[in-house]
Amino acid sequence: MTLHNQALVDRACLIVHGPDQPGVVAAIAALLTRNKGNIMSLDQYSSDPEGGDFFQRVVFHRPGLVAAMGDLEADLAQTLEPFGMNWTLTDQSVPKRMVVLASKSDHCLLDLLWRHRRGELPVTIPMVISNHTDTAEDVRTFGVPFFHVPSQAGPDKSESEAQILKLLDGNVDFVVLARYMQVISGDFLQKVGVPVINIHHSFLPAFIGAGPYRKAKERGVKLIGATAHYVTEDLDEGPIIEQDVVRATHAHSAEDLQRRGADVERAVLSRAVAWHAEDRVIRHGNHTIVF
Amino acid sequence: MTLHNQALVDRACLIVHGPDQPGVVAAIAALLTRNKGNIMSLDQYSSDPEGGDFFQRVVFHRPGLVAAMGDLEADLAQTLEPFGMNWTLTDQSVPKRMVVLASKSDHCLLDLLWRHRRGELPVTIPMVISNHTDTAEDVRTFGVPFFHVPSQAGPDKSESEAQILKLLDGNVDFVVLARYMQVISGDFLQKVGVPVINIHHSFLPAFIGAGPYRKAKERGVKLIGATAHYVTEDLDEGPIIEQDVVRATHAHSAEDLQRRGADVERAVLSRAVAWHAEDRVIRHGNHTIVF
């Protein structure tokens, strides 16, 4: 049985994207009108006035949405087929299932759990999986199941990844790496089959390799940042969802920088997760459109 | 003869707002399709899912726009009449005529003139009017006519306002008060008949009356702000277009606060002017929708 968020019942989100061409906006609007959908919000973006890519997000209200989904989908398939457009239609009253992977540090994990409890994140959290046990009690305090999957020794992580995949199987719509300090294999990404969101620290300029906060301290950076992005095979190179920075001075120690970094990380990750959960983020090539 | 911005030829901006109701998006989209308009960008906002207000901004490309304006306007009038919607259609290749009123301080004025020269503001500047002569030479260096209208002594400003109105008559699409230190009368606002944009300093909390920077210093504010807004009869109470802040500390003198305030004032005013010039700002009640 699907859990429905009562406040969002009969509300759907339609995402359309593909090659821009005349008439597509009119076709979508007419389709919604004849299917008794009342448009509540509409965002649109074309990458280029001529021959670019078209992106649209429409949230609409449709009384009796659950019963009408089949008809809506059939009409969408037929209407958008000649335009060669991709589309997805989601019932906004069905929250996405978010599984969080964490390690020892708790700042991103707890911020997600707390915002979820406050009703700020339209998701359910079926479980938290960690390669450490440090956060187990906190997680369970929020009424969320906690699973400990220790990290396999050595470079081959296939066994521990297999354990995680088994837990996720059929239980997840997207995965969040909340300071999960293990490299994810390409094989895992293919098998998991759902979007994976990561958060990592960012600096101007970038400091590569181990000990980034120490390097940032040595170079005397004046800003500490964080980037939330979708994970691709190039670990820290996937499409960016959100970024932010805080100021730093020479008086901050490497530990201070790390602490301020933690604050901006949790803020950036929480925003990215909320936007993803509300279907506001469209991936396209190696970047995102965020409505 | 109207001056056209070649890069924007055949590009129109349609603003529609009124009571939200089903079918209006589809009606507009269909109208644009049958009038050969290709939508380049579309922003939309409804103040409430049910029974709220509807706002839409569409930029579209229409080959031969100048010749087609009459037909487009007729179709818009006929199509939107049953919905009870307000609308405006503008040819984006015709830059708005912006007249700047200034006093002694130059920071906001020069920032506008410089951004205009860099091509960042889609406007023409027929003239600058000031009640002081301090900025005359700078203004003329930018090739912009400068008129000196001294401020009338005493509370009655009707004569100097009349002089300004005479200069503006038929030459202006909107007026910018770039640190113009005279109170504008309600009579002037009615007679000028075009939007007037003002910039003023802002603080948390607000400091009313003379010497705001001194008061801000006494209270030890940690932020200095600026607000750009449309002028209404309640001088500093009109609809807000844009706001921003910069940080301050106890080490800043009242003069430092004023200098930092000047920086944020010119940045905020320039953004507000650009958005107004691009028809991105819709006034509604005492607030704005900024697309």
Add this chain to the structure above:
Amino acid sequence: MTLHNQALVDRACLIVHGPDQPGVVAAIAALLTRNKGNIMSLDQYSSDPEGGDFFQRVVFHRPGLVAAMGDLEADLAQTLEPFGMNWTLTDQSVPKRMVVLASKSDHCLLDLLWRHRRGELPVTIPMVISNHTDTAEDVRTFGVPFFHVPSQAGPDKSESEAQILKLLDGNVDFVVLARYMQVISGDFLQKVGVPVINIHHSFLPAFIGAGPYRKAKERGVKLIGATAHYVTEDLDEGPIIEQDVVRATHAHSAEDLQRRGADVERAVLSRAVAWHAEDRVIRHGNHTIVF
């Protein structure tokens, strides 16, 4: 028995302020040298080059600090007396005792508890007092005692305030109002005898009275802010410790504004509390010097 923070053992903080005059810096530096204090950080500010006020904060290391405190205090009294300076000397290894007063909303309260557990706030938390029971379980999860003191009906709060004062008596170094929705009486302030820090929402311009977020929405503000300040008899008019803002748009509902406001409130309050706990904030007149 006093709890000591081992990392801060033998570290003292000296605050000096009073009328600026030649020689005072040299006198303090010489005093620390002859008392075997090694200066770790020193911040200084003079409100005016001539005849202004002088403020200094010195953190120094002194092996065997506990045993030397008496001598240090005697030397300070003698050395600074001719300059007419105020001074306070604190052992930084003794954390201040912070009592939090809260009502229903948890965002500021939980942020303080989390940061305390993460070691970011050099305080102990002897108790949380609330006029509601909503947060009792959360507070106790952090191992902090929770006391429920219901708010007295009617305008006279003297009885509930007396109950709170009894709980605080001898147990507190400063009080934090973490969205405590009761007006504090001048009588309470006098009797409590320790600094009280409050957080409240702030807007440009200010909106006075009930329903500030609704009013901010109506005026279409583009920024939502928060101010942390010491409480004086004029409730929201005391010396400001810290302020910050986040951006808002027309698309935010009054509820969205309130949620974003909550985020900036908890960030601003946590910074203000940390700075107060580290003796970084000096009150002077109606403003603060923050080192």
Add this chain to the structure above:
Amino acid sequence: MTLHNQALVDRACLIVHGPDQPGVVAAIAALLTRNKGNIMSLDQYSSDPEGGDFFQRVVFHRPGLVAAMGDLEADLAQTLEPFGMNWTLTDQSVPKRMVVLASKSDHCLLDLLWRHRRGELPVTIPMVISNHTDTAEDVRTFGVPFFHVPSQAGPDKSESEAQILKLLDGNVDFVVLARYMQVISGDFLQKVGVPVINIHHSFLPAFIGAGPYRKAKERGVKLIGATAHYVTEDLDEGPIIEQDVVRATHAHSAEDLQRRGADVERAVLSRAVAWHAEDRVIRHGNHTIVF
């Protein structure tokens, strides 16, 4: 004859840095007292409580400073010698001579000239040197000499650099590269013998090589930044003075990003220049202390 800023007459800035050790603060304070210096501001930083580096900046008022400089310097040399400290003493009423090197783009250059005219930068500007003539008229409007030194074809720039060095010889205290689009050779840096400040765009993550704004657009960055730094032989790797960012969205074209980048570049460079001119920046290893 040296030009003096009357408001800053009799005001000196002393910078001291070296290995931290007990007694140095007292020694400096005593020195200033016996030389009739009244401390107006004092900033101090130690990189480590034990065995770190010590940095101090003192601004003091000394009636008859010009006549007393010799005695002050002799006393400083004698007093600080046993501590092994580096020090510099500057008369704040003597503005530093800043030469600006520019190319085609004017945003950073004009911002410096404006701020200088507004009295915000305590410098004189003996000349602007550019490898293009685009900004000549604007520069001369500000009453500043403009010299055109075309860039030499080919990788060897020794001849055009020699021309620039000849213009600078004896006329400059620091050089600012205001979007100067030529690589500076190590040989030039050695010969110029004064600090050189550069501004360049910055991104999270970094984009190396040509077309950074296009790459930033492709990756969909949400922040555009700028970094001002001292130039070392590793061109963009020198000690950072200041950094800042502005937000970007998918709707910004590469040109928009560049324009927003220009705004943040000019703001960051102007702050860095002002701080350097006021002796607020101390270079140490590959980073800076900014007081």
